[in-house]
Amino acid sequence: MASAVGVTRTSFFLDKLQSLSGIVPIGAYLAEHFFENSYALVSPDKYNYIASKLETVPWRIPLEFLLIWLPILFHGCYGLYIWWNGKANAIGHPWMTNWLYVLQRWTGIIVFAFIGYHVWTVRFLSHGKTTYADIAHAMANPWIVAIYAIGILAASFHLGNGLWNFSCKWGFAVTPESQRAAGWFGACVAIVFAVIGLAIIAGFRFHWTPFDTYL
């Protein structure tokens, strides 16, 4: 049987890794991140308690590096290369899936820039220790609220649409029916992430703690 001798699989490997890394670990981390930040909707004390717990996990730096920073850097940088390799034509051919292709690229770069800002301000400038009061103080500025809202909406869309792409690109959803179902699933994921993300912003902005009855 002819083997792969002489045929390079580098781009196959990197493309599939780019697709997978968006789901695991990045998508999974985003779910964890939104969940942990939702403690702001319980109470500032609970939020600070959870934050300090996360800030003191053993092997924090290697874990952050391997599960968060490296995957996001790879996904983003290789994603820009993939974008450069494509020539969008949605203006002349405005089918929905063609627009999703374009939006996936634009939301990708918005999220990439937002993550850079977000990590720089609340991870590095704060030396890895951010409290409820710090975020609430930042959210008093409407511009920062707007930046976060855009970042959250773009990330939610990018993840939801990415789930649909992933299901096609890994051959999980083959028939038109299953691809449509995967699309609806992705849309639901996007909506859930957007609602939770915006609720967290509202929590910080208005000191809104709808879950304080749980205490």
Next chain:
Amino acid sequence: MPDKTVIVRIKRRQRPDEPARWEEFELRYRPHMNVITCLRDIAERPVTRDGRESSPASYEANCLEEVCGACAMLINGEPRQACSALVDNLEQPICLEPLSKFPLVRDLVVDRSKMFEDLKRTHCWIPIDGTYDLGEGPRMSPATQETGYPLARCMSCGNCLEICPKVNEHTQFVGAAIISQVRLFNMHPTGKLHSAERLEALMGPGGIQDCDNSQNCVKVCPKGIPLTESIAAMNGQVIRHALKTWFTGHD
């Protein structure tokens, strides 16, 4: 000029390296005209709308019934077959351009040998000849025949490559038609014997990984081939093959 006319604008180049120019022709309308009849009328009397003597526009056409794929071109910006593009259904002036993703030969003629080369590279045929009689092949189930038949209608017109954002000068992407043909030949009981070769070719540079799921291909396919279904099916096959050969090697 008669009462009812058809206005056709053609993007023309004598040679690939010369700048394009647009020529406009006004033709006498007849019922049931299609774009090929327009091009024939122009060839008969190649005089532009402003009365200038021109030359017949070069184009490719063969079957005139949408089974050969030769007459693919951009008609009002959409990649489609000129033979099945009826004038009654087109907005005027009818703009004709050559497909943009293939090297230009002249006027509306492009060189689509990339597709043929990619079909060869991905082993899209079934070897039935040997140094001895190979005998009858295994039977194909009716269910496989039913899935395979729509895929077998592909005529390599190139419309799916033309509309794909990932087919351009930055990539060597083989495009939807070839991926769908790999699916067809891997489905065939005798073709299966060479499935590993095809899957490995699809993993190479310009392989299936270049697809970014804009799903434009399926919308322009004149034969209604379920191209996005083929791409997803082949993604599954290629990934299973890659994992299997990497972990456990070839059989």
